[in-house]
Amino acid sequence: SQTIHQWPATLVQPVGSPLSLECTVEGTSNPNLYWYRQAAGRGLQLLFYSVGIGQISSEVPQNLSASRPQDRQFILSSKKLLLSDSGFYLCAWGGQVAGNEQFFGPGTRLTVL
Amino acid sequence: SQQGEEDPQALSIQEGENATMNCSYKTSINNLQWYRQNSGRGLVHLILIRSNEREKHSGRLRVTLDTSKKSSSLLITASRAADTASYFCATAGGSYIPTFGRGTSLIVHP
Numbered sequence A: 001s002q003t004i005h006q007w008p009a010t011l012v013q014p015v016g017s018p019l020s021l022e023c024t025v026e027g028t029s030n031p032n033l034y035w036y037r038q039a040a041g042r043g044l045q046l047l048f049y050s051v052g053i054g055q056i057s058s059e060v061p062q063n064l065s066a067s068r069p070q071d072r073q074f075i076l077s078s079k080k081l082l083l084s085d086s087g088f089y090l091c092a093w094g095g096q097v098a099g100n101e102q103f104f105g106p107g108t109r110l111t112v113l
Numbered sequence B: 001s002q003q004g005e006e007d008p009q010a011l012s013i014q015e016g017e018n019a020t021m022n023c024s025y026k027t028s029i030n031n032l033q034w035y036r037q038n039s040g041r042g043l044v045h046l047i048l049i050r051s052n053e054r055e056k057h058s059g060r061l062r063v064t065l066d067t068s069k070k071s072s073s074l075l076i077t078a079s080r081a082a083d084t085a086s087y088f089c090a091t092a093g094g095s096y097i098p099t100f101g102r103g104t105s106l107i108v109h110p
Helices: none
Strands: A003-007 A009-011 A019-026 A032-038 A044-052 A053-059 A064-070 A075-078 A087-094 A102-104 A107-112 B005-007 B010-014 B019-024 B030-036 B043-050 B053-058 B062-068 B071-076 B085-094 B104-109
Touching: A003 A087, A009 A019, A019 A087, A019 A107, A019 B019, A032 A053, A032 A075, A044 A075, A053 A064, A075 A087, A075 B062, A102 B043, B005 B085, B010 B019, B019 B085, B019 B104, B030 B062, B030 B071, B043 B053, B043 B062, B053 B085
Parallel strands: A009 A107, B010 B104
Antiparallel strands: A003 A019, A019 A075, A032 A044, A032 A087, A044 A053, A064 A075, A087 A102, A087 A107, B005 B019, B019 B071, B030 B043, B030 B085, B053 B062, B062 B071, B085 B104
16 A cells, blocks of 8 residues: 655754755655645645656745655755744645545644744 | 635534535636545545536545536534544646645534
8 A cells, every 4th residue: 555754743943944854655656746835724835746756846936945856755855944934744645646636644844943 | 726715714513413614616627625634634535526526425425516606515424523623625627736725624522
């Protein structure tokens, strides 16, 4: 069966520090991968999605970036965090191989101080 | 925008009652999905309904879709305290990438 992992689960970082969040998927090949951010009490904002290795589409201009170095690995990064980057970051996989449904990881709670 | 908007934003009911949540959207879709999120956790897919379908059932869940009104509803029958969560609708158009609404927060009191 397919599983999706995210780490770390929680992270507290100072303003201006770098960020690296990792997401890996097991049990499927060539998935579409997604990064979302969820502010407190709000819906999900799509940040990036990827349909294959090295293919990244950005939905919202900001100081975050994403990379897909391997088929089942998706990384969210920042060189310098802002206070507004705080939130709950969710990785998901999906696409036609998943019947157009999305399957979410457990999330990373990021607090920027 | 394809983004769905759920209504109400918050719903509080007693165990055993039915819970109904609505989702409205603005542009044509290929499918609409409902997800559930427990506090501090990832989302869990509940049900997908395609644009040519009008109703789907899954256990205690019933989803309807009215493409002429650009709206959907999620009915949870005989609710339980364990149904307490946030519920999101997500609409997908030609790209099949779901766009999520802000969710309905459901509290079921035992």
